[in-house]
Amino acid sequence: MKLLCATLLLASTAVLADDAATLKKAQRLFKPVPASAPALKTNPTNPDKVELGKMLFFDPRLSSSWLISCNTCHNLGLGGVDLLETAVGHGWQKGPRNSPTVLNAVFNMAQFWDGRAKDLREQAMGPVQAAVEMASNPARTVKTLKSIPDYANRFRKSFPGESDAVTFENMARAIESFEATLITPNSKFDAYLAGKAVLTDIEKEGLETFMEKGCSNCHAGVNLGGQGYYPFGVVQKPGAEVLPVNDKGRFDVTRTATDEYAFKSPSLRNIELTPPYFHSGKVWDLRQAVGIMGSAQLGALLTDTEAGQIVAFLRILTGDQPRVTYPVLPAHTPETPLPDVRVPPR
């Protein structure tokens, strides 16, 4: 009896030591989402700017059709995405890639799948001008914003001391200020990292598998991703269905051979909410996506059990979704360029 007790005690001490080692390793690799918006180095925030940014984020009049807002493809009610294979924009045109989530995007090293925008400010200027997205342009946007007195006032308040506050860049700065608030703290994983939650067996096994198999090589930090570019199919190229040959990813930005088919590793925060997966948006099932990553990136054929564990772990990355009051937008005036839903021939 004594012997049995001693053995059990030893075993349970071993389990505890093992648990502590896993937590310690996880704490080295990952960081929790902070409770409040991070400061932006080149874009000091203020409440007026955040509110203005929110209004702009939801205002479809930034598009030439007056139908498409930032929120159309980055729906704050749907994990910050559109849940579509690839975005659909002006004239129902299909965009080339899956819309990344705006949630926690502030923690990414750069924006877009290919990192062509260095921050959210640069990012915000892209879709407004893209012919297949909002199909507007800086001149039209500034004319629109200047024509609406309430917006002009809000720009002046948000960018004090600037003689011409209503600019395309300041529009992007305001949107960036708001987007920096779109973070999802308090996931179960973050509580675990803080020593305030205990994982279930399968969640812990998933975390361990995630770290042991090397997923965390590309998916670490606050966002479990978003910190580097990696060739999709570093070990084994997935089929053309998942990795279309005509989209060379980061290569189109850098023209460097080693960047062919490289993409920014996406954040895995709230990943269960944001299918379909990959830049092609071709995979709806999270377990299948995990399996593809295993073979393509790690050369490790994950067993069903392992894939299931990893999915269980990924599900604890879902945090509190942002709660925002839907903005009442200021009325346009006779000076505002009117909506234009026509689709120019391509």
Added chain:
Amino acid sequence: MKLLCATLLLASTAVLADDAATLKKAQRLFKPVPASAPALKTNPTNPDKVELGKMLFFDPRLSSSWLISCNTCHNLGLGGVDLLETAVGHGWQKGPRNSPTVLNAVFNMAQFWDGRAKDLREQAMGPVQAAVEMASNPARTVKTLKSIPDYANRFRKSFPGESDAVTFENMARAIESFEATLITPNSKFDAYLAGKAVLTDIEKEGLETFMEKGCSNCHAGVNLGGQGYYPFGVVQKPGAEVLPVNDKGRFDVTRTATDEYAFKSPSLRNIELTPPYFHSGKVWDLRQAVGIMGSAQLGALLTDTEAGQIVAFLRILTGDQPRVTYPVLPAHTPETPLPDVRVPPR
């Protein structure tokens, strides 16, 4: 001096009597927007139902594309409309008529420009199924809602005692419950009706002109409209640009000759926020719209001064816009029908 004073006193008493008569007449013709949502006879409300209705109102997964929600064409940030000539829906198809505002729509005698839906419940079932709007159907909608456990739970809570709570009709009932809350009290005009605000000269002249010229024959009640059908061009038909010949309005519902080109008089609440005007959405300028109404409906060519007065009056019909928290929508599941952005050949 005494005489002058007496004259002034008499004159000012006369003005006051005149003011009192105007107010009294206005109080007979118009009613204020109440402070809280009106009760619905056949759809008893409860907080769960209103919250569910809000979620459904904002959920683009009621459309087959997952891109279009009720809020797309009835944007609560933009006076409850899309500010477009006519709606643009699935596949970027243009709808036949201008989207009426959802704000205060609960006070209309019927819904749609031709009144083909008797209430908001019936109305809500239309766009979901319309090929040029959300392009879905009841079976797909119910399958979608049943596949999302959080929605199924909310339907059960919202419709207690029903064995099969997730139905297309209950979807419409929940949306109606929410839409009944989308009212805009506290306009300056309502404060005036309550004896709590004084109109400026031009506003009062506008109100008087509005009543004297007969505008209030079709635009009275809580909504200053929405209570009857009237041939557009009862006196003089406007041009085909404003009144397209192929849209016979209420006639297509009743097949009654006298209903040819008859439309429900729209509410004038918040009218300054909801251009372009008329079922055709062809007129962006409120003063021009007032002028067209004068000649088409009243046979009264309004002077510039009169039109300006009426516009000044119409601008005090803007009330408090609804403030809503943007809903975080529940995740879909593997059973949910996936988005389909394809556009069937017509």
